Amino acid sequence: MTSRERILDGAARAFGRLGYARTRVEDVLNAADVSRPTFYKEFSSAxxxxxxxxxxxxxxxxxxxxxxxxxxxxxxxxxxxxxxxxxxxxxxxxxxxxxxxxxxxxxxxxxxxxxxxxxxxxxxxxxxxxxxxxxxxxxxxxxxxxxxxxxxxxxxxxxxxxxxxxxxxxxxxxxxxxxxxxxxxxxxxxxxxxx
The missing domain is CATH 1.10.357.10 (Tetracycline Repressor, domain 2)
Structure with missing residues (x-):
């Protein structure tokens, strides 16, 4: 699984659990188990x-x-x-x-x-x-x-x-x-x- 796919998968779980307004980049990082620099190589924001x-x-x-x-x-x-x-x-x-x-x-x-x-x-x-x-x-x-x-x-x-x-x-x-x-x-x- 690529970094992008891991981020999308983790983001899907984070947004699904917390909702749109309450999900932060930190939540996506934790759910995807990726570093902040890896996240920002693929996406600009939550x-x-x-x-x-x-x-x-x-x-x-x-x-x-x-x-x-x-x-x-x-x-x-x-x-x-x-x-x-x-x-x-x-x-x-x-x-x-x-x-x-x-x-x-x-x-x-x-x-x-x-x-x-x-x-x-x-x-x-x-x-x-x-x-x-x-x-x-x-x-x-x-x-x-x-x-x-x-x-x-x-x-x-x-x-x-x-x-x-x-x-x-x-x-x-x-x-x-x-x-x-x-x-x-x-x-x-x-x-x-x-x-």
Whole structure:
């Protein structure tokens, strides 16, 4: 394992245990068992290593969702695959993932800048898939709301143990129902005739 990998591994444990605001470089040094000069050869600060962990975290999410999109040609299968991949990823996050997720949703956080392009790519990927099915492109605001709903449902997964099959199924069903409602085109209102 390289020094950089040891630092990232130690930082993941330190941030997962202490949270973002309470983790200092000293905590990372102790968890990684590296010297201060070794740390500073690789990273400029605790924030720098935290942002690196966040980039890796969101890169993994993007990869899983793209793989899910490409896993089947069936439109409803794609939706199920994406929802399933997202909740599986969330259930595997562990303490660091939860800290990263919470911090990334803070509007003024440095991690929000990292999360935003991932969210924008997801919205665009969803729009492209829907248009490819011959349906009208949905409002990006609605797709963003779906992503927020998925994040909220992911937040309700247990953090102290692996979720049960029932807990995962409930979240998948809830998300699929929300998605079906958002993706179903609204019928134009019929004008009532005056008699």
């Amino acid at each position: 924030d720098d290593v935290f942002e690196t962990l966040a980039r890796l975290h969101f890169r993994e999410l993007s990869k899983r969702l793209v793989d899910a999109l490409e896993s089947t040609g069936d439109p409803s299968g794609k939706l199920f695959a994406i929802v399933d991949a997202y909740f599986r990823w969330r259930s595997e996050l562990g303490p660091l993932g939860r800290v990263l997720d919470v911090e990334a949703r803070q509007p003024r956080s440095a991690l929000a800048r990292i999360r935003r392009p991932v969210t924008e790519r997801l919205v665009e990927a969803f729009r492209e898939q829907i248009v490819a099915l011959g349906r009208p492109a949905p409002d990006p605001l609605l797709l963003g709301a779906l992503i927020s709903a998925a994040e909220h449902l992911g937040d309700t997964l247990p953090s102290d143990r692996a979720p049960t099959a029932r807990e995962m199924t409930r979240r998948r069903i809830a998300m699929l129902r929300l998605a079906a409602g958002v993706l179903m085109p609204l019928e134009p209102e019929r004008k009532r005739r005056r008699r």
